[in-house]
Amino acid sequence: MGTISLKNISKSFGSTQVLNNLNVDINDGEFLTLVGPSGCGKSTLLRIIAGLEQQTSGDVLIDNKNVNRVRASERDLAMVFQSYALYPHLTVRRNLETPLRLRDYNAFERLPLIGNFSPSKKEKTESINQLVNKTSETLKISELLDRKPGQLSGGQRQRVALGRAMVREPVAFLMDEPLSNLDAALRVHMRSELSELHNSLKTTFVYVTHDQAEALTMSSRMAVMIDGNLLQLDTPQEVYDNPSSLSVAQFVGSPKINIFKGTSDSSGTVSFLNVNLKRKSSESNTDLHIGIRPEHLEITNESNDNTFSGTVAYRENLGSDIFFHINIEDGSNKIIVRGLPQFTHQISNGSSVNIKRVSDKALLFNQAGMRVQFTNA
Amino acid sequence: MEAKQYIGEGWKHAILIIGAIVVMLPFYMMVSMSLKSQQEIQSISGGLIGAQETQTFPVCVKTGYSEETCTMKPYQYNYWFAFEKAPIPRYLMNGVIVTLSIFIIQVLVALPCAYALAKLRFYGREFVFSMVLFCLLIPVHGIALPLYVMLAQAGLVDTYSALILPWTISVFGIFLMRQFFMTVPDELIDAARMDGMGEYAIVWKVMLPTAIPALLAFAIFSVVAHWNDYFWPRMVITGNRDLFTPPLGIREFRGGIDSDEFGPMMASIVTVTVPLIVAFIIAQKRFIEGITLTGMK
Numbered sequence: 001m002g003t004i005s006l007k008n009i010s011k012s013f014g015s016t017q018v019l020n021n022l023n024v025d026i027n028d029g030e031f032l033t034l035v036g037p038s039g040c041g042k043s044t045l046l047r048i049i050a051g052l053e054q055q056t057s058g059d060v061l062i063d064n065k066n067v068n069r070v071r072a073s074e075r076d077l078a079m080v081f082q083s084y085a086l087y088p089h090l091t092v093r094r095n096l097e098t099p100l101r102l103r104d105y106n107a108f109e110r111l112p113l114i115g116n117f118s119p120s121k122k123e124k125t126e127s128i129n130q131l132v133n134k135t136s137e138t139l140k141i142s143e144l145l146d147r148k149p150g151q152l153s154g155g156q157r158q159r160v161a162l163g164r165a166m167v168r169e170p171v172a173f174l175m176d177e178p179l180s181n182l183d184a185a186l187r188v189h190m191r192s193e194l195s196e197l198h199n200s201l202k203t204t205f206v207y208v209t210h211d212q213a214e215a216l217t218m219s220s221r222m223a224v225m226i227d228g229n230l231l232q233l234d235t236p237q238e239v240y241d242n243p244s245s246l247s248v249a250q251f252v253g254s255p256k257i258n259i260f261k262g263t264s265d266s267s268g269t270v271s272f273l274n275v276n277l278k279r280k281s282s283e284s285n286t287d288l289h290i291g292i293r294p295e296h297l298e299i300t301n302e303s304n305d306n307t308f309s310g311t312v313a314y315r316e317n318l319g320s321d322i323f324f325h326i327n328i329e330d331g332s333n334k335i336i337v338r339g340l341p342q343f344t345h346q347i348s349n350g351s352s353v354n355i356k357r358v359s360d361k362a363l364l365f366n367q368a369g370m371r372v373q374f375t376n377a
Numbered sequence: 378m379e380a381k382q383y384i385g386e387g388w389k390h391a392i393l394i395i396g397a398i399v400v401m402l403p404f405y406m407m408v409s410m411s412l413k414s415q416q417e418i419q420s421i422s423g424g425l426i427g428a429q430e431t432q433t434f435p436v437c438v439k440t441g442y443s444e445e446t447c448t449m450k451p452y453q454y455n456y457w458f459a460f461e462k463a464p465i466p467r468y469l470m471n472g473v474i475v476t477l478s479i480f481i482i483q484v485l486v487a488l489p490c491a492y493a494l495a496k497l498r499f500y501g502r503e504f505v506f507s508m509v510l511f512c513l514l515i516p517v518h519g520i521a522l523p524l525y526v527m528l529a530q531a532g533l534v535d536t537y538s539a540l541i542l543p544w545t546i547s548v549f550g551i552f553l554m555r556q557f558f559m560t561v562p563d564e565l566i567d568a569a570r571m572d573g574m575g576e577y578a579i580v581w582k583v584m585l586p587t588a589i590p591a592l593l594a595f596a597i598f599s600v601v602a603h604w605n606d607y608f609w610p611r612m613v614i615t616g617n618r619d620l621f622t623p624p625l626g627i628r629e630f631r632g633g634i635d636s637d638e639f640g641p642m643m644a645s646i647v648t649v650t651v652p653l654i655v656a657f658i659i660a661q662k663r664f665i666e667g668i669t670l671t672g673m674k
Binding site for chain 1: 562564565567570572573574575578583586587589
């Protein structure tokens with residue numbers, strides 16, 4: 001089992017409030033990602049779960065047991081750190097053995113030399129060896145066991161750090177930006193490996209990252225945190241399609257969502273630039289932010305009351321997609337539009353284009369940044 | 378262009394060589410004098426090793442040895458008489474016992490202190506650390522008398538304890554190790570905690586192995602200082618010659634019937650200095666290798 005519940009967790013360092021009354025329930029076997037910009041308190045929250053940090057108020061429950069007063073080492077959690085934190089003076093094998101030795105050997109057996117006289121030690125050593133070998137085979141690091149961490153590449157260290165977490169078969173894994181020290185290609189590769197590992201282990205993963213792409217690709221649910229507040233906790237698709245607030249919409253998705261300033265009239269009709277939306281806003285007679293993702297805008301030849309125009313300021317070619325950074329004609333806005341290479345490859349910097357939106361994809365936010373629903377009328 | 382570069386490098390080396398000579402000269406004198414006869418030393422003749430003429434040494438005869446025993450080459454005489462006159466091996470052993478005990482206890486105290494000051498958060502930590510810094514400013518000689526009185530009251534004068542106890546808490550060691558521990562990533566300590574280590578286990582099993590280079594640096598400071606210390610042993614060892622440390626032993630060669638016989642005196646100084654130099658060379662090699670934190674980032 002591996003359920004973790006956080007109830008009304010708050011944390012402050014001196015007068016600075018870092019976490020604000022957070023409630024999260026993490027299910028057994030779930031891959032939950034805590035995602036947010038740096039400084040949002042996600043690492044602190046993870047450290048509170050781990051027991052490395054004490055919350056100012058609130059409760060942490062692991063498998064429905066309150067662990068507020070339980071030390072980090074007794075919570076049966078394993079953690080993978082950003083810098084891997086392998087013991088630099090020990091071989092990979094000893095690095096993997098360390099958590100098992102500390103768990104299985106008693107104080108006497110851990111003593112050098114005379115510890116070997118304990119009758120039960122041999123058996124325990126055997127089982128430790130087996131676990132280490134099994135884990136290193138799973139992670140394909142068997143041939144690295146006799147090396148020291150300094151002799152390993154970043155990716156290999158990453159695996160060893162994972163291995164050290166896995167050997168103990170903990171109730172949950174806590175990961176603090178484990179991929180951010182890897183190069184881009186390896187990071188993408190490790191994402192899929194981590195997902196596979198999660199599928200085969202069926203253990204709870206709590207994963208902290210500032211990279212929304214990692215959150216979107218790997219997690220079963222993601223929790224978006226900004227400034228110590230939990231803004232939304234849902235599946236990646238739902239968070240992407242249906243963000244609860246402007247900050248979430250802007251944080252999730254790359255390139256960023258385009259925000260237009262608009263208004264709604266007394267009937268709830270929303271207009272921005274020269275465009276009127278077909279659906280009606282539930283908040284009438286007010287200023288609104290209209291969010292449209294880059295893939296929901298198209299460059300078109302048409303020019304009608306559903307399009308607006310601008311000049312291409314910068315063209316970002318990614319091969320599979322081209323993103324056009326466009327200055328809108330009235331100078332009010334700079335937006336990003338996705339184009340498919342086969343239709344748009346001839347458009348160059350400085351050319352003026354018409355832009356059309358894909359209907360039913362706009363998101364409305366009020367002045368406070370909260371989501372505004374459409375009425376289905 | 379290349380020639381110019383060589384000249385530039387040449388200047389640097391010339392200056393460094395002069396510096397090296399200035400530093401090495403006393404050692405040259407020491408070794409040279411330990412090999413020569415008294416006359417050669419006093420007349421400043423004979424180069425590095427002197428003529429090495431077999432002769433009879435009057436001081437030796439005066440001490441009570443037969444003329445036959447006292448007839449030999451100067452270098453033999455100097456070293457033989459040095460060991461004959463004073464129990465140098467005993468002094469060396471005392472030096473080893475005292476410096477090693479001091480160093481080991483200093484480490485036992487300094488490492489947990491430094492760990493707490495560098496990595497644990499507790500109320501008053503900054504104050505405690507500023508007190509450590511403050512203690513660095515106190516000269517040993519300033520507190521020597523009160524220390525002596527305290528040891529005398531405790532009846533510890535003329536014991537090993539008197540030589541060791543006052544130095545067991547090294548604020549310099551605490552400061553040095555604290556500065557080093559500050560550079561050890563917090564994540565390593567957190568990882569050890571997650572693995573199930575207690576704070577003491579972290580100090581000895583994680584911090585100590587990563588701190589070997591810093592510890593060696595500290596060892597050099599500590600061992601050299603206490604091996605060469607003359608002031609403190611002179612104060613607390615008042616009569617018992619069996620407790621003399623090497624610098625006190627050298628003093629045996631001053632004054633008395635032989636009035637400043639430099640040959641054996643220098644021979645004893647060479648014997649006392651060599652272990653330190655050897656230890657330093659061995660440590661230096663390890664010092665450079667070190668266990669780096671490259672596994673971390």
